[in-house]
């Protein structure tokens with residue numbers, strides 16, 4: 512097979528993955544290669560890609576390249592992308608997630624907002640990939656090799672190392688702003704919270720809590736009891752901070 516040249520243009524924020532200030536890459540190939548493999552060889556996981564054009568025509572990940580072509584690659588939510596609604600590669604109705612073991616603060620934020628996030632700080636990579644696939648959860652990670660596993664269908668590479676920025680990134684990427692339900696999910700184990708009668712949780716309460724509080728929620732998974740005590744104000748503040756940054760976006 513004669514060598515051929517693939518010219519790739521990465522749009523939106525995808526040049527972030529290229530590790531330099533350029534947004535175009537040229538690859539010389541001498542064997543048939545899927546467009547997905549060519550793109551991932553540039554460092555961009557397939558979970559970050561919503562639209563691929565080969566010589567201006569939309570294609571899916573499996574299309575095989577055999578000759579000189581121009582490839583345009585677009586991320587989700589890229590307002591300047593051409594409009595090919597039938598050819599999008601990411602689905603937009605993801606509501607369940609699994610996070611890798613290094614983003615505990617992000618997980619806490621998302622659970623606080625009521626979002627379903629599986630998390631185990633000790634989980635092995637292979638198991639993480641398996642949970643994402645078998646439970647149809649989007650994988651949240653700062654390890655792009657994990658996102659390049661062929662069986663991972665949905666995921667997101669966290670750009671920031673700051674938990675607040677990461678939370679905002681996930682809310683924007685998966686358009687979760689209208690789906691938030693604060694204080695409905697256990698921060699420890701992710702199970703939904705249920706209203707609980709005081710009489711049924713009184714054995715788990717500190718003396719002053721018994722006196723001052725009447726309304727309680729209990730985790731349906733681990734049994735943790737929640738009430739609007741001093742920790743509640745801190746959590747409420749965190750939610751307000753997140754919400755104000757999110758609405759700040761739309762005002763721009």
Ligand SMILES: [Zn+2]
Nearest residue numbers: 697700730733
């Ligand atoms: Zn729990």
